[in-house]
Amino acid sequence: MKKFVNDPKDFVAEMLEGLALANPDTLRYVPEYNLIMRADAPQENKVSIVQGSGSGHEPSHVMSVGKGMLDAACPGDVFAAPPADFVYETVKRVASPKGVLLLVNNYTGDRMAFEMAEELAQADGIEARTLFIDDDVSVQDSTYTVGRRGVAGNFFVMKAVGAAAERGADLDEVHRIGTKVNSVARTMGMALTACTPPAKGSPLFELPDDEVEMGVGIHGEPGRRREKLRTAKEMVGELVTAVTEDLPFESGDRVALMVNGLGGTPIGELYLVYGLAHKQLAERGIEVHRSYVGEYCTSLDMAGVSVTLVRLDDELVDLFGAPAEIPIRVF
Amino acid sequence: MKKFVNDPKDFVAEMLEGLALANPDTLRYVPEYNLIMRADAPQENKVSIVQGSGSGHEPSHVMSVGKGMLDAACPGDVFAAPPADFVYETVKRVASPKGVLLLVNNYTGDRMAFEMAEELAQADGIEARTLFIDDDVSVQDSTYTVGRRGVAGNFFVMKAVGAAAERGADLDEVHRIGTKVNSVARTMGMALTACTPPAKGSPLFELPDDEVEMGVGIHGEPGRRREKLRTAKEMVGELVTAVTEDLPFESGDRVALMVNGLGGTPIGELYLVYGLAHKQLAERGIEVHRSYVGEYCTSLDMAGVSVTLVRLDDELVDLFGAPAEIPIRVF
Amino acid sequence: MSSPSTAGSDLEFVVRTIARTAVDNEKQFGDLDAVAGDGDFGYSLARGFEIVLADWETFDRGSPSDFLKRVAMVISKRVGGTSGPLWGTAFLRAAGAVKERPDLAGLSGQDAVAMLRAAAEGIKVRGRSDLGDKTLLDALIPMTDAVEKELGAGGGASGAAVARVAATSARAAAEATTPMQAMRGRQSYTGERSIGSPDPGAVAVAVMAERIADTWESRG
Amino acid sequence: MSSPSTAGSDLEFVVRTIARTAVDNEKQFGDLDAVAGDGDFGYSLARGFEIVLADWETFDRGSPSDFLKRVAMVISKRVGGTSGPLWGTAFLRAAGAVKERPDLAGLSGQDAVAMLRAAAEGIKVRGRSDLGDKTLLDALIPMTDAVEKELGAGGGASGAAVARVAATSARAAAEATTPMQAMRGRQSYTGERSIGSPDPGAVAVAVMAERIADTWESRG
Ligand SMILES: Nc1ncnc2c1ncn2[C@@H]1O[C@H](COP(=O)(O)OP(=O)(O)O)[C@@H](O)[C@H]1O
Ligand SMILES: Nc1ncnc2c1ncn2[C@@H]1O[C@H](COP(=O)(O)OP(=O)(O)O)[C@@H](O)[C@H]1O
Ligand SMILES: [Mg+2]
């Protein structure tokens, strides 16, 4: 394993410590519960937004805490949902009179932890509500009964509910907006290489030199199938087709297009992929109104990309365009 | 080779096309000369800033074009300086009455291309001046006579001269500021893995599973030496020591600290490295006043990091804090 | 991990053996999970049970129920992933099944069956899962059935014999998960690719039961 | 690449052979550069000289100087890296060395030497480099010396014989760069690690000279 790591057991804690040291004015780190929160949370007149999940998907979610996005994030260990107790402690710390919205990607462990925490918080009189995100089209609902996975689409949910909360929307309204974004967001990803969890020390799966995993999950879960490596144009075409045909996105639709790197793919390749996807959408009559190119929801050091489309309306255009300040920045 | 690429010869052009499609309002792409410029450049009352170099270092420099940073970037092919003629054409397009500052990382090919372009532009009556950046401490001046390499420190030069130009500083003043930033910026990088240029199709060098290249160049040039892979703390300690002892940075200094990913290292690891570097500096009495964690100057898909320190004074704090708008953003 | 040396009840022996097995098999359990899951199962269990061992001497031993609740709390609080809520719930429900019993050393074979049944029910509810979904339930439930049958056979089966029956049945049941397709948990996303390898949770139950049987005679 | 079929002067033959060699050896030259450099030398040369071949028929042939200037312009304009400015300058200076000559077919052996000397001088100035820095100069200059000596030996050495001398001396000189430490270009950053492999630029000069010698008799 070639990584910047000391004891793998300290990986998450040391990452969070670095994050806190780099953002002393805006973030607070609570080591006992692995939690990162806005220094100024909770705010009386604002619904608080919390997201948690396993670590290894950075900048989701610990680096998305800040004005206009999350009030707190409670990460678990790498690829493991946080303990319910950590979620509960997080909710308590950012509990606002206007309530707390819990954003959860749809995985069994995360669901259970957040449902338990929601119950505990409600028992304390905190108005907490949970919203599940499940934008990944690669796994079909019909076949497996646990539902779809939540992947990079969670960025758009965070952004929209963060913006709405900042403007003073109440919990019902914020929940409605988040639900709506999730309902019009679709993602599919693919891996060129496997990722290596620090504690495991070796790649999570074997992928031959000339094969890719189409529809891969952000924890290295297998996707739709193994395929031969092809040109970027062909592989991007498969992602775009899978995503557009799912909602479906149709000619005349205005969309936000995100090309998300999975951790090991450089930004130059991401822009190349973006250009291909943009043109393929244009051929279908779909107009890209907002673009997102970079890393939003990664899978450690996995080389690969995911493509997310969100169907826009005026409300979402407005919310996505709202200002936000989070640690991920270049200046 | 596992990359998102069609014909490797089109790699740079397709990346630039994607960049332009993602930023239709702010950027203009001129395919004949590989150039990316601000849609609103040149501006009468502002010195124009141009940087070029080989491609493969994104977001340097094509994704750093925008208000407050570069007016144009002219990349060459992957790891190859642009042809002098491309630089000249770029300068002509952003020529402002207040002059043009050309930022060049100190490599033979880049120096020659920019010197030739500067001459051509001056012959046309354009006031053009060149500034060389050479912040890499891994290669010693004394041993090799071509001087030090320019690496991630170029970000700070771009940012400071971009901010000064935006405020109306003249060419002398902008040149003075850039020279000053370069004189107080020091960087050293290290690789965990080699990078793979698309046209080559295989890694540029062989690095055994348990070895790292300490002091690597951003084109995969060998560094100070091969070493055994150690804990993050030890390796970061070596980088911090090399960088601080070079200027030297001393107890009481206020600095900007940048932990720059070389392309294949995920942001989680970068924050872990940041935390270690921050603490090691604190032990030396050096105060981190501004932090930068992410990818600024990469080497394709190389896993690795570089650490840059810039000694701050009030003028630089002010310039680094100025607003800027470039394609690299998460919202 | 310092191993607590106090002699204790069979209940303490069983819990401590489960904990030690989880800690000792971190890598094996993780590798099993990497086949069709995400490789963290061993890590999650080990992190929780190593706290159980570290805090071992401090646990309230006023009653079997209080003791099991303390174990449940450590796991729920400190273990993430899917395993934290599931195993925490299992121990909590087991505590509930013996809440009338006053004494750690006073539990019967029937109590053991009741605890195992309650644990399995808790997992079903928490995980929205059932027998046949290719989870640890597919080892736990057949094992409980076999133990109950052995006890019901009369003739006062010895603890050692019951432990051996548990081990044998759990192992067979864990192996029988190999041809199954996962319907719950992260493995289920892989669809048919989960076929061909045993469920990590079920294997963990078998390995724990085997270690209990193997060390039964030498218990404190 | 369509190969221009018009019969031409020795000058055109030499330039076309250089161009074809660059295009055909893209991979080999790149691999040599990857040892201690950054692997793009083959790519850079090939991209420039493939335009030279593509535009071949359109080049002004009014004089040797005009012709060489056109080649120089294509290379300067379209080749990046270190090689673009260096090779562009070399062709430009070669053009300057024969600017008095009116006719493409009218060049002498002495003209060839003058062009090579001028090219080397241009590279020295542009690259701030000299003999012994482990660059293409270390093949180009010894080769030029050998050619001059062969011509000076009198007896009207044939073109084929001169070409062979150039090839042999360039190859020997390129091989002699192996134990040298690079003092210029990206290779120089590697310090002592550049020792043990030949300089890519010097090898390219040798391969080009060899191909000229090998195909001299069959030139158009
Ligand atoms: N819904 C569920 N109900 C019961 N057991 C489950 C369920 N989901 C997973 N499991 C069990 O948990 C094991 C995996 O645990 P773990 O690796 O911690 O979960 P995760 O999938 O979150 O990484 C599986 O092998 C299975 O035995
Ligand atoms: N300063 C210089 N003077 C003369 N020749 C040089 C100089 N620097 C490099 N070279 C030659 O150029 C070759 C490398 O070319 P290329 O790979 O295009 O350059 P880069 O180092 O920019 O990648 C070297 O093998 C050497 O022969
Ligand atoms: Mg997990």
Ligand SMILES: [Mg+2]
């Ligand atoms: Mg180069």
Ligand SMILES: [Mg+2]
């Ligand atoms: Mg798992």
Ligand SMILES: [Mg+2]
């Ligand atoms: Mg090179």
